[in-house]
Amino acid sequence: MSDTTEDGPRRAAGAPPGRRPNGLARERAIVTAATDLFAEIGLDATTRDLAARLGITQPLLYRYFDSKEALVERVLAEALSGDWKPGWDRALGERAVPLRERLIAFYADYLDEVLTYRRVRLALFSGLKGLGEGLFQDLRARILDRVLRESRCAFSLPEAAGARDAELVRALHDSIFCLALRRHVHGWSPAWGMREMVAQRVDTFLEGAAVGMARPVCGEAPDTELAGPPLSTGGLLWAAAPDRDRDRAPRGAATRAAMVWEKNEATPQRAHD
Incomplete structure (x- = not known):
């Protein structure tokens, strides 16, 4: 069918001058x-x-x-612009829900909604060409800022955070992106479900970040209210002395994440509820 008439081409509403109707x-x-x-x-x-x-x-x-x-x-x-679902703000900020559950639910949804075949592969190809700088970054920055804020609240730390703390959150975010990279670039199919893979990475983050964010920055004195005796390995600071009997008992990743950091016995709110 021709796109023209005897009077010339018809334009669809909003089409630039000269553009055919289709x-x-x-x-x-x-x-x-x-x-x-x-x-x-x-x-x-x-x-x-x-x-x-x-x-x-x-x-x-x-x-x-x-x-x-x-x-x-x-x-x-x-x-690569990405989409921020309105419900994510509400879900991430629902502090009555343990942080672990919030992060798993969010990142499982993020994997399906944002880290799609098209986006992941285009992000890779554009990065290799040095293109797309700044693209996909607004959404990423919004996520990192929110997860960092919610993490410090869950760990009973002041809201103000430094570059080191932001890097801990960025490592979590990048580990989720790597799941999508393996799926859409390498054709990887996980032995477990993707939600279980997300949970594994969230647990790793919670175990390390709670301790890492409580450590004093090099050259700064530790907060005496938060800092406890260093562990025998690594010199990491606990908010309270670890229970030796409890530490010897076997436990899974989720349990360790829940026990990793507590302010002290008098504090009603624990790190990961």
Whole structure:
């Protein structure tokens, strides 16, 4: 069917002057196909490959995008922006729920909703090309800030945090991204469910971060209210002296995470509830 009439081309509402009536739909089809192609093959895929996949000519493709670079920029801007679900703020901030449960629920959802095949592979390919700097970062920064704030609250630490504490949270976040990388790049299928894999990484974070955030920064005196005697290995500071009998008893990762850090027996709120 022709896109023109005797009076000339009709434009869809909001379409740029001169754009055919199906122009916006075709532009969207080009971006979608380019996103799939670049995620599958990489950013070295050519416009000839893209035109063949769409069943159109290269000259027609260039009527919508002046260059391949402009198309790549559009694809990365849309694919790597990420989406913040309104419910995540509420769920992460629900302090009546143990921090462990909140983090597992959030990151399991984040894996499915944000760290998709397209996004993970495009993030990898764009990083290798030195492109996409700053893309996908607003969402990441928002997550890191929220998880850090909730962690320090759960550990009964002041809200103010330093670069070292932020790095501990970043290590958790990056470990979740690595799960998606293994799944979508290496074709890995976990022996357990993905939620169990997330729980394993959250437990590792809670065991280390509670102690790490309570340690004084090098050159600073420890907070006498928080600091306790150093452990025999590693010199890490506990908020209260560990119970020796309790430490000798075998326990799983989740139990250790719940016992890793307590302010003292008089404090009603424990680190991980």
